[in-house]
Amino acid sequence: MAAEPRRTEAVIVARGLTKRFGELVAVDHLDLDVRRAEVYGFLGPNGCGKSTTIRMLCGLLRPTSGEVRVLGQSLPAGAEKVKRSIGYMTQKFSLYEDLSVRQNLEFLAAVHGLRGTAARARLDEMYARYRLDDLKNRLAGTLSGGQKQRLALAGAVLHEPELLLLDEPTSAVDPQSRRDFWDALFDLAEAGTTLLVSTHYMDEAERCHRLAILDRGRLVANGSPQQLMADLPGSTLRVDCAQPRRVQQALAREAHVLGIAQIGGSLRVLTDRRDGDGWLRERVRAIDPDAAVEAVAANLEDVFVAATRKPVPEAAA
């Protein structure tokens, strides 16, 4: 039965969540609030601690310090109680490649204690919902990337978890499959499931209700994508010029320039100055008097670059 989404109730509350591996601080005093039925994104560069955090949130990894409550249970003490209500989909395909789609799902149904007609009804629902009907007898190892992902999602939600944790679930699939997958995630959220999903893709992060940006184990920004873009403490500019590579090299040495990307024949420049428009026009004119500088709307990639280019605070160095 479809529950009314209630995006106010806390499903994940973490305070000061920290994980050390020897000298390495993989997750560093992370505070996190995820509410029921929201799609919450985790965005960050490789190695910033996304997977480690997700593994702590599903009770697979014991935090070094800090507090974390998931679905009302304190972890790790309540991990066993909460495990039945959590679904987890990893970056790598983790089902049995030498079993068929049907055998994989029947096995998972048995693991979750589903039997008889209840199991058959739920499996039929999964085949239909995730377009697996024609693939039931295929070995999982022979499926395409998108098909494997649909099977993995079916496996992760078979037991109707209240919370679904997805660790870079779309890293091996094409854009259309990614879109279909996100539609499936929103269907789940609409039915009341809470989703936390890590991603490297800006377009995916932009679709989340709210998101956290992590960098070197720390939370460096969080909020709705719209709010993060509106609050960007700098400006984004487009520079049209005859020799973009030359202008890019010269601007890269400027202290207030956080990032430059060439897009076709123009440059997209992110500065940490609110008055970036006039300031950059002056700099660019010195390099190429004919260049045109125009302020453009910030996107989530600008937010990401600005948040992850900040120097490491003294305490973490």
Ligand SMILES: Nc1ncnc2c1ncn2[C@@H]1O[C@H](COP(=O)(O)OP(=O)(O)OP(=O)(O)O)[C@@H](O)[C@H]1O
């Ligand atoms: N079991 C472990 N033992 C030692 N170091 C680890 C362990 N697991 C993770 N790390 C380290 O902790 C840091 C964070 O890793 P993690 O996998 O959480 O990052 P991530 O953000 O998920 O990266 P990616 O986007 O590449 O998947 C990395 O430096 C990683 O090498």
